[in-house]
Amino acid sequence: MDAADFVNLMVSALLLAGIYAAMSVGMTIIYGVMKIVNLAHAGFLMLGAYYVLELHEQLNIDPLVGSVLAFPAFLLAGMLVHWTLVKRIPVSDQPTLASLLLMFGLWLVLQNIGYLIWGSSDRSILTSRTLSSMHLGPITIPTVRVMVFIPAVCSLGLLEFVLRKTWYGRAVRALMQNRYAGRLAGIPVEKMARLTFGVGIGFAGAAGGLLAQLYSFSPDFGHGFLLRSFVIIVLGGLESFWGAAAGALVLALVETFSILVLPAGYQPAIAFSLLVLALVLLPGGIAGIFAKKHRWA
């Protein structure tokens, strides 16, 4: 491998990391505020992809604009889901199996509504950008990857700004640190939870629209990305946005550079193995799940 190859791989890993971070941030924020592991994330990624596809095909709206338009629509959908389903689950400081299974049931429903509406054939979004590429000396970059990377990173920056500078953001961060102290300080927990769930789902929808421009998709679309999102947020320590960004970078680097040592067929197993390894070996990132006094037989 010469320097140009290395730089090429590095650039594609970075571009991948941007979209990975945008994809997993919705899960992080929901987990942080509500301690819910959102398995339905995959379903909303998929719906986001089809939303952008329909906007593109029916109304000829550019998929990048479509992805931005996906955010408010999915924000409302997420708030609706919270209002109808999620708030009925008992509140807990630890993630519960009930919430996990509830979100899993929702994923099954969304996925199969997808099958009923769009069938099982693979779809993709083609624009003039899809097949073109940019050249910077020996480095070749697919245009569409850059055009997806930019809004992904911008949305993360915007979220970071909102979390740092607005009342809503401070309330969210307070709730992530301590729900009870937040309540005592006068934060309307229920309302914030609903809004946060909406924001998380909004990010899922928008990220789905961005991913749809890079990969072909079917109603089973979110499956692989759901597991990647887990890897990312687990690597990042579950509740931190910068952690999630770092996790996205690690996963993107490992996936990209593993091409050099692993046959392509084994590629999908990397994220899954990394997930198990991260869960088991990185207790620092995932405080609180290890027993205080765990005994080995």
Place this chain on the structure above:
Amino acid sequence: MQMGRFLNYRLAGWGTLLMVLGILPWLGISSNLTRLLFTALVWIIASVAWNLLGGVTGQVSFGFAVFYGLGAYAAAMGINGGLHPLAAFTFSGLVAALASVFIGLPTFRLRGPYFAIATIGVSEAVRVVMTNLSFTGGASGYRIAEHGRFRPLEHYYTALGFSAVAVVISAWIHESRFGLSLQAVREDEEAAADIGVNPLKAKLMVHLLAATLTGIAGGVYARYAAYIHPQGVFGFHTSVAILLMPIIGGAGTVAGPVIGGFVYGLVQEELVAAFPQFHLLLYGALLIVIILFEPQGVTGWLGKLRGFIERIWRKSATASVG
């Protein structure tokens, strides 16, 4: 006294069910119905097995397709290698049991949802590896070359026998000290450890037992199907099916997983033909309803129905006396 009579009623109920299923094939039911019942019985084995870990012990696993698939492949290779089918099924159970230890040792360090998520990772990784492994035929699957006529009844009674064994084991666990220690782990691991239960050991043991049964279920299915492939037996939908059945039927009970297996096996096969995706939509919605309103699933609803009928009966009895 009351308890003893209750137990006898239950025993009579299970005996009747076993007898009905035993003589059904001789009553001239169609070969299609025999096939449906066979499928349901295989699912019941896996469903009862999952319930031991997920229902009784509270460790929800999305990874039982690993054991089902390994069992299927082990039986297939055993039969092709000249093993007697029963020896091949034993081999299935052994392979799955071995896998359960390798999976359980690292993943049982995780709690609740983290364990569940890790099992998704494990099962997907295993599926990818099996898709690429050359000596099992990789993605194109593996064929069983068994000589002699195809005897559906032999398959049917094999499945019936193993599901009866699974139910007996499940009933024993629900009554035994071991089962109580598992329930203690489900309710609170720290408290269980304080009263002298080793949570890791308990979880590993029940995982091993559940994996063995699931492996055998996979083996029985593989011998019947004569052709298996990684996207099928190792597929995520197999894990999902094995998880949905006991939860819909009623997790943590003896009867629940059996009811769930019957419902899933019979309804799914009929629905898949008519609407390929509709059944999962239905099960997803059912799962949401069960989580929100009735954690005991169908068994819970049946219990409420029985309570309702008893109340009406008692009311009418007192009314007639008065």
